[in-house]
Amino acid sequence: MADGTFLPYGTPPTPVPLKAPDDWSPYRNRIEFEVWYRDPRAMAHNIIANPNYKDEIDYVPFREYDASDDTRRWKDFMSRDWAWQQADTISQDPETHGSALVPIILGSDKTTVFVGTGNNEYYPLYALIGNVRNNVQRAHHDALVIIGFLAIPKTDRSHSKDDSFRIFRRQLFHSSLSAILSSLKPVMTTYEVVRCGDGHFRRIIYSLGPYIADYEEQLVLSCVVKHWCPQCIAVCTNLDGGGIYRTREFTDFLINELHADVLWDEFGLIGDLIPFTNDFPRADIHELLLFDLLHQLIKVAFKDHLVDWVAKYLKAVHGTKWSEEIMSDIDHRVAAVASFSGLRRFPQGRDFKQWTGDDSKALMKVFLPAIEGHVPQDMVRAFRALLEFCYLVRRNVITEDTLIQIQDALRRFHHYRKIFDTVIPTFSLPRQHSMAHYVDMIRLFGAPNRLCSSITESKHIKAVKEPWQWSSRHNALGQMLVTNQRLDKLAASRVDFDA
Numbered sequence: 165m166a167d168g169t170f171l172p173y174g175t176p177p178t179p180v181p182l183k184a185p186d187d188w189s190p191y192r193n194r195i196e197f198e199v200w201y202r203d204p205r206a207m208a209h210n211i212i213a214n215p216n217y218k219d220e221i222d223y224v225p226f227r228e229y230d231a232s233d234d235t236r237r238w239k240d241f242m243s244r245d246w247a248w249q250q251a252d253t254i255s256q257d258p259e260t261h262g263s264a265l266v267p268i269i270l271g272s273d274k275t276t277v278f279v280g281t282g283n284n285e286y287y288p289l290y291a292l293i294g295n296v297r298n299n300v301q302r303a304h305h306d307a308l309v310i311i312g313f314l315a316i317p318k319t320d321r322s323h324s325k326d327d328s329f330r331i332f333r334r335q336l337f338h339s340s341l342s343a344i345l346s347s348l349k350p351v352m353t354t355y356e357v358v359r360c361g362d363g364h365f366r367r368i369i370y371s372l373g374p375y376i377a378d379y380e381e382q383l384v385l386s387c388v389v390k391h392w393c394p395q396c397i398a399v400c401t402n403l404d405g406g407g408i409y410r411t412r413e414f415t416d417f418l419i420n421e422l423h424a425d426v427l428w429d430e431f432g433l434i435g436d437l438i439p440f441t442n443d444f445p446r447a448d449i450h451e452l453l454l455f456d457l458l459h460q461l462i463k464v465a466f467k468d469h470l471v472d473w474v475a476k477y478l479k480a481v482h483g484t485k486w487s488e489e490i491m492s493d494i495d496h497r498v499a500a501v502a503s504f505s506g507l508r509r510f511p512q513g514r515d516f517k518q519w520t521g522d523d524s525k526a527l528m529k530v531f532l533p534a535i536e537g538h539v540p541q542d543m544v545r546a547f548r549a550l551l552e553f554c555y556l557v558r559r560n561v562i563t564e565d566t567l568i569q570i571q572d573a574l575r576r577f578h579h580y581r582k583i584f585d586t587v588i589p590t591f592s593l594p595r596q597h598s599m600a601h602y603v604d605m606i607r608l609f610g611a612p613n614r615l616c617s618s619i620t621e622s623k624h625i626k627a628v629k630e631p632w633q634w635s636s637r638h639n640a641l642g643q644m645l646v647t648n649q650r651l652d653k654l655a656a657s658r659v660d661f662d663a
Contacts (some may be wrong), residue, residue, distance in 0.1 A: 199340045200645055201312030204291055205347045208266055208370065209358060210656070211293050211307060215663050218361035221295045223264040225251045230563060238562040241267070241294035244610040246374075246451075253446060254369050263355040264366050267294035267373030268348060270341075271620040272314065272381065277632040286628050286641070287314040289344065290620050294373050298560065298614040306655050308619055310627040310648055313641060314340050331436050334384050341440040345372070352445050372447040374609055376617055378459040379595055386410070386449050387439055392432030393594055394453055395601055400432060403597035404578070410450035412441070455598065455605050458521050458618045461554050464595045467524045470547060471514070471531065474539060476587040490538050497534040498527070521618060528554065542583040549577035557602055562611050567603050574599055626651075 211217065222242035230237055238244060247265060254260045271290040289312040296307045317333050319326075348370045355367040375385060379394075386394035393400075398407035418427060419435045427433040441447035478487035495513025503509065508526035532547050553573040556566055577599075581591065602612070609615055631647035632640055 197315035197317060197336060197340075199312065199315050199344070200641065201289070201344045203347050204268060204311050204345055205351065205370075207291055207309050207311055208268065208293055211296065211309070212266070212358055212360050212368070214659060215361045216659055217296055217300065217307070220297045220300045221361065222297065223295060223360075223366060225265065235564040238606055238610040239560065240297045241269075241373075241610055241614075244608055246608040247294065250371050250446060254371075257353075260353070260355055260367075260369050262367065263369040264295075266368050266370050268292075268345070268370060269294050269373040269376065269615065271308075271376030271617070273376075273378065273617060273620045273624070274316070275624045275628055277629050285316055286632075286644075287316050288312070288620075288624070288628055289314055289341075290376075290623060290627075298611060306652075308623050309652075310623070312344050313645075331434075334387070334434075334437055337384055338438060338440040342443045345440070345444070348372075349444055372441060372444050372452065374452045374454045374615060375449070376454055376456070376615060376620055378456050378617055379598070382453050385439065386453060387434045387437040389428055389432040389434060391592075391594060393597055395450055395598075397431055398597065401592055403592045403594060404600075406600070412448040412450065415450070451608075454609060454615050455557070455602055455612045457554070457558060457612055457616045458621065460595045460598050461550075461557075462521055462524045462528070463519070465550060465599070466528055466554070467519060469593070469596065470550060470581075471527075473584050473587050474535060474543065477539065477543070477584065480587055494534045494538060498530055501530045521621065540583055542580045546577060546580035546583065549573050549580060553577060553599065557606070558613050560611055560613060562606050567606065570603055570606075574602075 212221070222240060225242045225244075225247040227248070228237045228239060228243045229235065241247060247267065250267070251265050254263060254265060269292050272287065274285055274287050276284050277286065288310050290308055291311045292308045300307050315336060317329075317336060318324075319329055323329050351368070351370050352372075353369075355369050357365050358368045359365050377385060382388075382394045383390055383392075388394045389400075391400045392398075393403055393407075394410070396407040396409050398405055415433060418431055418433060422431075422435075424435045427435045439449045441449040441452070475487070475491055478490050481487075482490065492513075495510075498510050498513050501507065501509060507529060508522075510527070510530070514527055514531070528551055532544065532551065535547070536544060550573075553570060556570045556573060559566060584591075606612065627648060628644065631644035634647060635643040
């Protein structure tokens with residue numbers, strides 16, 4: 165690594181050596197995993213100094229109110245309570261008082277470039293700064309930057325479910341993140357002077373911001389057991405019963421006082437793991453986990469849960485043969501939707517194998533009238549409440565009235581979904597439970613439509629899949645890094661030419 169850019173192709177990467185556990189029999193000796201990365205501090209410098217963003221960056225937190233009725237609004241990241249709280253903490257130190265806060269927002273998501281090859285998985289790590297406004301990010305500018313490729317340790321089938329291997333794999337993830345972000349640690353407590361895109365020099369203090377991840381990755385980040393909530397201590401068998409929020413201090417206290425088995429069974433914690441946020445000041449991984457509209461609501465709560473539950477309900481009530489007739493009629497209704505701007509058509513109905521996020525979003529618009537008359541009214545009302553919740557939280561600007569409507573839609577959804585008890589005996593589902601935290605997270609981090617895994621999914625195309633297609637497919641990672649490096653240099657040169 166040099167000057168915040170990837171090393172040229174052919175230069176050996178700097179490996180991250182970690183010793184495997186002694187009881188992990190296939191790998192008793194020291195092994196090394198290559199983690200390619202660029203300096204996140206240099207990445208932040210480049211974005212802050214970009215003159216294209218000079219009018220689209222907020223250097224201080226603020227609170228936004230509606231001019232008509234003086235109610236609070238949540239939109240851009242720096243208008244949110246979390247940024248305000250961080251700035252208050254920084255201002256209490258005389259050495260950092262008056263410095264501008266620059267939150268580093270991270271996101272990671274495994275992606276598959278091609279199913280037909282053997283080594284087809286990559287684990288990109290993305291970063292952006294929270295100062296850039298939402299409209300820039302939604303316009304798919306280069307505010308979101310790939311800063312590394314994480315290692316994907318694998319073993320043979322006989323040891324893939326071994327507890328030692330799982331612990332090692334998760335700790336490697338945290339150790340890699342800690343090493344990648346290590347250059348930021350000194351400037352989290354001592355300011356540095358940085359030239360900004362408007363030509364002014366400002367004192368900057370960095371902080372780890374929220375982390376964009378789906379539920380499975382949130383479990384790895386928070387060191388929480390599967391089926392538990394990574395944000396609160398609600399019991400996994402009754403998530404809807406609620407529970408206090410997890411905190412770094414509370415988690416450390418439990419780990420120091422309780423046995424590992426008690427932590428696992430009663431609190432859903434894995435005491436053998438150390439989160440990467442413990443290496444940095446003012447960072448609490450339980451607080452920094454974000455909402456995920458794409459996976460929590462659109463792909464899972466709507467498509468994987470309610471849509472599939474309708475088919476199971478019809479089969480349980482009407483039998484296999486008649487339920488297939490009803491589902492066929494539902495598909496005919498979906499296919500018969502008239503052409504309209506912004507409305508996607510499904511000529512073969514909804515019964516296709518490979519679903520994308522766009523498919524689920526399009527089906528949300530036409531599925532409600534398609535099931536009318538075939539299912540009880542409470543099922544229709546449950547769909548309506550969920551759809552209202554989804555569309556409300558996807559707004560660009562969230563107001564106090566919107567938060568009230570979100571809470572009302574969630575209450576109605578919990579009430580009407582009870583009709584599915586005949587099909588699904590329990591509703592202790594982590595992704596549906598996460599909906600209960602949306603109002604609090606909106607107050608902390610603002611409108612969810614920018615801080616969602618959909619932005620990392622869309623970035624996969626430009627940063628991973630297209631560079632892989634342009635490579636020779638043999639040892640492609642180094643070639644992909646060079647491609648990303650050159651694309652970044654071309655983008656930087658365009659900014660210089662415009663200036």
